[in-house]
Amino acid sequence: MTPRLWSLSYSPWSERARWALDYGRAPYRKRSYKPLFDELALRRALGRWRGPVSVPILETEGGVLDGGLAIAEYAEAHGEQPVIPPEQRSEVLRWDERASAAMSAGRMCSLVRTLRSPASMAELVPPNLQRVPGKLAIARAGIRRTMRKYAPVTPANPEDALVRALEELREALASGHETDGVRHLLPTFGYADMSIAQILAFVEPPKSHLRIGDATRETYRDGALAERFADLVEWRDGVYETFR
Ligand SMILES: N[C@@H](CCC(=O)N[C@@H](CS)C(=O)NCC(=O)O)C(=O)O
Structure with a gap:
């Protein structure tokens, strides 16, 4: 199978x-x-x-x-190509843990933005419910449910947690490794990079590989962080171009 x-x-x-x-x-x-x-x-x-x-x-x-x-x-x-090379496993786990916490933080920030965006809420409603009156109320209830569901895994101050993770990533990449001019965290590009790259979805979503509408793209995005961490957005785009 x-x-x-x-x-x-x-x-x-x-x-x-x-x-x-x-x-x-x-x-x-x-x-x-x-x-x-x-x-x-x-x-x-x-x-x-x-x-x-x-x-x-x-x-x-x-x-x-x-x-x-x-x-x-x-x-x-x-598989056929290393994703978590055994000698890097403990480092990969550490980066994955950081990534998961920062992604949860980013999700919470983006859900708060979504609640303020009727256009983004409308995009969340499945096609068969698009004509239902009160569809935004359904979307709002769904978002609040998602917030409650993931509150236990979300860091206490989501904005600060996301910024801290971005700063850690910036610092680690500065002394990281390189393949074909693209930096990566550990000696071999792999799951540590794939996982931490996802925190940038809540800064500036990638141009490909996430199917999101225009309004949702705006609520994933944090304009101030996108400016402050433009180097990391560029890094993520480069990593996608080279390794995805
Ligand atoms: N521990 C899981 C967490 C996955 C997760 O948070 N999934 C969310 C992504 S938004 C999900 O399934 N959301 C839909 C739902 O909760 O119904 C992992 O690391 O992959």
């Missing part, structure tokens, strides 16, 4: 898992996930009936892998 990746087309969490599988050249097929509508099916796949459930997951013959890191480990074990 070819492993099956459940993912969200607009999510940086799903994107880092897709990237790990693509870069590692590990075979997989895709199943797109629709929040709320598919939650029961996701719970069934995970065999988890209580507590929060999220994508990405990868269904494999050996069981269901939950989250980007587990999926990247699968790519390392079953």
Whole structure:
């Protein structure tokens, strides 16, 4: 059985898992996930009936892998190109942990912006509900639910946490490694870079690989941070061009 990746087309969490599988050249097929509508099916796949459930997951013959890191480990074990080289594993885990906390911080900041943007909220409503009166109220309830769901994994002061992670990344890249003129964190480009690059989705979303509407793009984006960390946005774009 070819492993099956459940993912969200607009999510940086799903994107880092897709990237790990693509870069590692590990075979997989895709199943797109629709929040709320598919939650029961996701719970069934995970065999988890209580507590929060999220994508990405990868269904494999050996069981269901939950989250980007587990999926990247699968790519390392079953792919053709290193994603988490064993000698770099502990460093990769440290960067992934930082990335995950900063992504949660970025998500919270972007959800606050979304609540102020009717156009972005309208883009979140699935096509079959676009004509329903009160669709923005539905979107608003969905956003508030997402905020509550991810509050436990979100750093206390999300703006500060995101800025701290961006500063750490800038510093690490300055003394990092280089391939074809593109810097990376560890001796080999890999999952540490793929994961930390996702924090920039909440600064300036990438031009490709996240399927988001124009209004949503604006709410992912933080204009002030995009200016302050323009060097990192440029780094992320370069990494996508070279390694994605
Ligand atoms: N621990 C997971 C977290 C994944 C995650 O936060 N997924 C969110 C992305 S926005 C999700 O599934 N959202 C949809 C939902 O909660 O229904 C990972 O590292 O991959």
